Amino acid sequence: MCDTCGCSITPGNRHLVEAGGKLANIQDGRASVEVLTNLLAENDAMARHNRKHIERHGVLAINLMSSPGSGKTALLEATADALGGRLRIGVIEGDLATENDARRIRAKGVPAIQITTGQACHLDAHMVHDALHELDLAALDVLFIENVGNLVCPASFDLGHHLNVALLSVAEGDDKPAKYPVMFRHADLVLLSKADLLGAIDDFDTAAAERHVRDLANPAPVMPVSVRRPALLENWIAWVEAKLTSRRMGLVQRPRVERDARNLVGMHP
């Protein structure tokens, strides 16, 4: 048994965690079994476990996703400054290599755990589970999980977080949501980062970016932010504080798309 959160999953019993499907058509030792489990059932079981663990401490967990270089770490640094200790935050950093990002966050007096994924292009629930055990959740209000910079793979993995935030820096182009629909469909909030550059970049149309998000059937707010303009951080900070309040009232439970998708599992005969 795991000492920190009491989970009873071990490598030896993990295969028994879920029931084994319906057996049909046995003939000469051949059988066809109808299953209908999610391909990532093992990840999802661990994610549910992480979420319970996080919620037991009243913490709100936010997964940040974007391309590399769109300003996730800078946003977290500025968020720490803007909150000025009003909320207690912690960060799990995901990168292929180096402790650089965790070091930047710790320099702000915020606890940070670095996950180095090696060659893996995304974080999964098992990696986050290990990192959670190194964090004192009782001392936190909001946990930010900074995913590996990648607009494709991270969207497919539930980590046990409550909300997805996708960053789109204005230098990247306003049609990114159309090009990477799965990622931007998963976003509960889209931040247009480096918005202080909007004056210098004349081909980024914030209305078009929002339209591309709507074309993915996503009602998420689309907000310009800049770590260089305190006024352009206020909406983001207010959003985080509002979501923490909602979480504590039990109103924020899991990312919108995952909530919908989970209802689909098992619906098909």
Add this chain to the structure above:
Amino acid sequence: MHELAIAQGLMGEVLRVAAMHGANGVDLVVVRIGALAGVEPGLLERAFSVARAGTLASRAALEIEHGPLVVVCSSCGAETEARADRIVCGDCGDWKVRVVEGEEMLLVRVGLTGVGEAAPSEDKSEPPHLQM
């Protein structure tokens, strides 16, 4: 290239099913991949051939079913098909739609061989807090 991680998750499920039914081989694996699952079928096939190596399923064939992307419109109520990069109502064009099919990434069916020739795994106890 997260398809390898997904193929490994898939193999975990397949081998669990095989063990629970006491099979000594797997010859068919059928999955259903929705248009919004974020999985590239060609990459999943290649990753599957890596993930199955050295297991009971080392010669299993992979069949991928592609479901349509179906949305129900919150404005006009129509149920229509949509494209992954333009998830709007096919009738009235409104974006306020709910995806009712297209997110799936499911293991649908497993073809087992040699069922009953090996001893089934006995311990089927499930940790209570992990039940679906």
